[in-house]
Amino acid sequence: MYKIPLSKPDITQKEINAVSEVLKTSYLSLGKKYKEFEKIVAQFAKVKYAVAVNSGTSGLHLIIKALGIKNGDEVITTPFSFIASSNCILYEGAKPVFVDIDEKTFNIDVSKIEEKITSKTKAILAVDVFSQPADWEKLKEIAQKHNLFLIEDSAEALGSEYNGKKCGSFGDAAVFAFYPNKQITTGEGGIILTDNKDIADFCKSSANQGRAEENGKWLEHVRLGYNYRIDEMSCALGIAQMKRIKEILKKRANVAKLYSKKLKEIKDVETPYIEGQNKLSWFVYVVKLSEDLAGNKRDQIIKKMAERGVQCGNYFQTIHLQPFYKKEFGYKEGDFPVAENVSKRTLALPFYSNLKEKEINFAVKNLKEVIGEIK
Numbered sequence: 001m002y003k004i005p006l007s008k009p010d011i012t013q014k015e016i017n018a019v020s021e022v023l024k025t026s027y028l029s030l031g032k033k034y035k036e037f038e039k040i041v042a043q044f045a046k047v048k049y050a051v052a053v054n055s056g057t058s059g060l061h062l063i064i065k066a067l068g069i070k071n072g073d074e075v076i077t078t079p080f081s082f083i084a085s086s087n088c089i090l091y092e093g094a095k096p097v098f099v100d101i102d103e104k105t106f107n108i109d110v111s112k113i114e115e116k117i118t119s120k121t122k123a124i125l126a127v128d129v130f131s132q133p134a135d136w137e138k139l140k141e142i143a144q145k146h147n148l149f150l151i152e153d154s155a156e157a158l159g160s161e162y163n164g165k166k167c168g169s170f171g172d173a174a175v176f177a178f179y180p181n182k183q184i185t186t187g188e189g190g191i192i193l194t195d196n197k198d199i200a201d202f203c204k205s206s207a208n209q210g211r212a213e214e215n216g217k218w219l220e221h222v223r224l225g226y227n228y229r230i231d232e233m234s235c236a237l238g239i240a241q242m243k244r245i246k247e248i249l250k251k252r253a254n255v256a257k258l259y260s261k262k263l264k265e266i267k268d269v270e271t272p273y274i275e276g277q278n279k280l281s282w283f284v285y286v287v288k289l290s291e292d293l294a295g296n297k298r299d300q301i302i303k304k305m306a307e308r309g310v311q312c313g314n315y316f317q318t319i320h321l322q323p324f325y326k327k328e329f330g331y332k333e334g335d336f337p338v339a340e341n342v343s344k345r346t347l348a349l350p351f352y353s354n355l356k357e358k359e360i361n362f363a364v365k366n367l368k369e370v371i372g373e374i375k
């Protein structure tokens with residue numbers, strides 16, 4: 001048991017009551033909560049349609065299918081992300097084509113995209129990594145110029161803003177994810193966001209075994225579908241969390257602010273960068289260590305922090321250097337040098353909305369001591 005875990009959901013009596021109420025009804029799936037959850041998230045992100053599913057990964061898979069991306073197609077994406085943002089492309093037999101990242105934002109480097117576009121390229125899938133919005137204006141411009149779809153993996157960015165507009169509202173379709181380490185949780189869960197009715201209808205039907213959208217017969221299946229449905233308890237939890245979203249995001253911003261202030265005294269630690277007018281919803285709090293603490297030393301820091309009761313993480317290992325990707329596609333060290341360098345130097349500190357100031361002090365004090373020991 002850690003004294004301070006890496007993350008923790010923010011669950012109050014309101015959430016407990018909301019889930020309990022569902023259990024007192026006979027509707028544990030495909031009921032009112034499902035529709036209400038979709039509505040509340042669509043309104044929040046200011047998009048026309050939302051389709052709730054059982055994970056962010058399922059949502060990404062359905063978007064790839066809805067856009068008709070298939071075997072032989074290429075999708076441009078980032079190697080610095082959680083593996084699902086690339087795996088969803090492989091599910092349909094298409095090829096993820098990685099583009100290195102920007103060393104400050106950790107997001108796809110838009111200046112390197114066009115050189116990777118070929119006649120097979122169908123889409124760009126960009127990620128708002130660690131809740132930092134990708135450069136959506138530039139991404140839209142490139143996508144329009146080359147007639148490509150734009151997919152937004154906003155799994156980590158519910159509530160983030162780019163030029164005053166919510167993440168999840170850029171591109172042809174987007175996802176949020178609700179695993180318990182996210183800004184809000186449904187236990188497991190995700191949601192697809194789009195302004196395009198055809199995409200929304202396709203995703204809704206595909207998530208429900210390919211049943212026809214409205215008025216379809218229960219045992220009539222009009223397309224290849226999946227069971228990617230989210231249950232009513234999860235949706236009730238999600239609604240209760242969304243009703244508290246302002247409070248949750250405020251608390252997270254406050255924790256981030258305290259960390260950034262207190263970490264100033266450690267010269268080997270770079271606090272998170274915020275690009276331009278971006279507003280971050282703070283999925284995690286990830287610092288970048290100095291070059292001489294990269295790799296093994298960073299890993300030793302994580303181990304020593306754990307021994308002191310403070311759980312830290314090595315977000316993210318690059319996707320192209322994951323064992324499966326190396327074996328399957330022959331990627332090697334040096335293929336995406338910026339992402340690899342960032343990946344060896346980043347350290348996620350314990351971060352959640354109810355993290356107390358004295359716990360932040362404890363984490364920072366220990367980090368300072370551990371870095372001192374390792375240097």
Ligand SMILES: Cc1ncc(COP(=O)(O)O)c(C=O)c1O
Binds near residue numbers: 055189
């Ligand atoms: C960038 C990114 N994409 C996709 C996902 C997948 O979401 P889920 O875990 O709900 O399948 C995650 C989840 O952590 C993520 O961080």
